[in-house]
Every structure is written in C-alpha cells, then in structure tokens.
Amino acid sequence: MADTSYDQIDKLKNILKEKGYKLTPQRRAIVDMILKNQGNHLTTEELYNLVKKECPEIGLATVYRTVLLLEEMGIITKLDLNDGCSRYELVNEDESHHHHHLICTNCGKVIEVEGDLLESLENNIEFKYRFQIKDHSLKFYGLCSECSE
Ligand SMILES: [Zn+2]
Ligand SMILES: [Zn+2]
Ligand SMILES: [Zn+2]
Numbered sequence: 001m002a003d004t005s006y007d008q009i010d011k012l013k014n015i016l017k018e019k020g021y022k023l024t025p026q027r028r029a030i031v032d033m034i035l036k037n038q039g040n041h042l043t044t045e046e047l048y049n050l051v052k053k054e055c056p057e058i059g060l061a062t063v064y065r066t067v068l069l070l071e072e073m074g075i076i077t078k079l080d081l082n083d084g085c086s087r088y089e090l091v092n093e094d095e096s097h098h099h100h101h102l103i104c105t106n107c108g109k110v111i112e113v114e115g116d117l118l119e120s121l122e123n124n125i126e127f128k129y130r131f132q133i134k135d136h137s138l139k140f141y142g143l144c145s146e147c148s149e
Pocket of ligand 1: 104105106107108109143144145146147
C-alpha cells in the first residue's frame, strides 16, 4: 500500500509540475490526506479538519484553493450525493467511468458499487430510441445493512 501511495504522489507531482505548480508542503499534506481517505468521499471542511491536525498552520482558504486546483487538473472529482455538501474523491484512472454509490438515508453512509451492470440497459435504450449514450449517472438511496437490522 505504501508503495502505491508513493507512486500516486510522484504522479501527482509530475502533473502539477507540468502545469507549472509546485507540490508545496501544504499541498502535499492535502494530497496525502486525500490519498489516505480513498473511498471516504470527504467534504472540503472534513478534509481541512483532518489536514489541520498534521499541519496546524494551514488555512481553510488554502484547502479550498487546493481542492479546486486538483479538481481542475482532473485529479479529484466532485460528487453530489444530494446531502447539501460537495464531496470529493480521487479519479481512478483504471475506471472507464465514475463508479456508482449507495447512500444510506438513515446514517448517511456512502458505499461504492463495484462494476457497472448497466451495459445491457444502455444497449436496450440505444436500440429503442436510437440514442447514442455517452455516460450516465446513478445513485441508489436506501438503508445500509446496519440501519436495516
Ligand atoms: Zn445506515
Ligand atoms: Zn466513490
Ligand atoms: Zn455506471
């Protein structure tokens, strides 16, 4: 795991350098925290609170700016889970498209769905409506296993 993280940091460093940005210690701390929280779908405020523990001098404005920069560069992507917050997650280059999420309406837990399962549906729609589908977005709402017990 540690190796993967280093690879990712190196990759990010190169992307930043190509675009003329430096991986400053503060940006590095933010990126580290995003990598550490893969799958957690943090809001900017949550990210700020985590980073502040390791980097007390960091300001919320810096975190906001860095998050926008990383989003602009396609390193992270904004998620709208209809809970009124902007959440972010790393863009996984191995994924052909963004994965889907299960959202527990009771505790707010967000679970990532593996695989897509929508290809046959898309094929049906493309055939029936002669509509060329490029992408789709889908969220599932319900109760997680703990809340439905
Ligand atoms: Zn739940
Ligand atoms: Zn996700
Ligand atoms: Zn999908």
